[in-house]
Amino acid sequence: MSTPQNTSAQNENFYGFQFPKWQRKSVKRRMLEQLRSSDRMTEDEAEQICEPWSLSMHDRWRLYRYWIFKHREQLERKIRLYEELYNEVSTDLKRLQETEDRILLGNATVIGMTTTAAARHRQMLAEIGPSIIMIEEAAEVLEGHIISTLTKKCEHLILIGDHKQLKPNPTVYNLAKRYHLDLSLFERMVTNGIHCDTLTLQHRMRPEISSLLRHIYPNLEDHPSVFDYENVKGISTNMFFIQHRNQEETDEQMVSHSNEYEAVYIVALCSYLLKQGYDHSKNHCAHNICRTTAQNKEVNEAG
Incomplete structure (x- = not known):
């Protein structure tokens, strides 16, 4: 019956050599250096070899690296072949999915998507050709994103938003300030005097809160329902600021x-x-x- 120590010794003797512990690190280091080396035989040198065992250790390593190089070339050719096949199949699948989406959306009464999705599916939207395009929170949308959603068949563009609140948020701050990229199409149209309809009746805020906003919205009116809110329990006032x-x-x-x-x-x-x-x-x-x-x-x- 063999012990683990005997088994280890037998494995080392099987490969024809045995190293003491103090030499193992040195041998490992030299092998790693050889594996990292890029020096390999040329194709002509490899074809002239009849007996690899007659080679020096240096040339054996060079031959080994040549074999690895040729094997890697074969694998790369297979990968490129499968990559081309994958791209073809992916293109066909994408085309079928777009055709399916085009049929479904073409029969829809209302199509809803983000401006990013609208830009990504611009070609599909151009083929469907919606006559009315409505954009919510238009004051926060970059002008380029709105323009990209418009098609030749668009007859009516409706922009809904509030240019006195949040602005678009471009990625590069300096470009935004230099070229006014943080100015939405919505705000540009309002600033240029194009007619817009403004909602003036609010249904949410208490009168104490809405009164603070009249320097921004001078025509703001309170719906009668906001006067019926009960007072906040446990607090002496319904609105207060903490400093x-x-x-x-x-x-x-x-x-x-x-x-x-x-x-x-x-x-x-x-x-x-x-x-x-x-x-x-x-x-x-x-x-x-x-x-x-x-x-x-x-x-x-x-x-």
């Missing part, structure tokens, strides 16, 4: 900002409000809107 001097932190990875003090304060305030008798089943819950992604993460961790 503090705790500095915010910057998350360079997320390119965002957060404030731990505000996060802890918000969680405590929401917890307090939920204890004032609001019924969760009636969708009465404290809701926090975070200004940045990092702040939203901070609030979730604090909660």
Whole structure:
């Protein structure tokens, strides 16, 4: 019966050589150097060899690297062949999928997609030729994205948005400022005096909040329903501002900002409000809107 030590010794003797421990690292290092070397035989040199065992160790390594090189060439040719076949099949599949989508969308009354998808499927939209194109949040959409959705068959373009709120967000800030890329087509048309219809009646904000916005929206009116909101339970006023001097932190990875003090304060305030008798089943819950992604993460961790 052989022991593990005997088995190891037999394996080493099987290959015709045995190294003591102090030599193994040196042998391993030399083998790695040979494997990393790019010196190989030429095709003429390899064809002239009749007996590889008669070669020196240096030439054996060169012959070995030549064989590896030829084998890699064969594999690369096969890969290129399969790559061409894959590309052909992928192109056919994509063409069939586009044909299927074109048939489905051609029979649709309304087609909804993002502006990015509209630019990606521009050719399909051009073939379908929708006569009416409606773009939501148009004040936040880059002008180029809107232009790319328009086709020759477009008869009516409807832009819905608010140019007094968020602007488009180009990737390169300097280019945006130099060439006004952060100016949407929506805002450009309004600034140039093109007629637009403005909604003036709001149904969401309390009068205390909407009154703060009339320097931005001078014609803003309150719907009668907003006067019927009940007062916030447990607080003396329905609207208030909190002032503090705790500095915010910057998350360079997320390119965002957060404030731990505000996060802890918000969680405590929401917890307090939920204890004032609001019924969760009636969708009465404290809701926090975070200004940045990092702040939203901070609030979730604090909660």
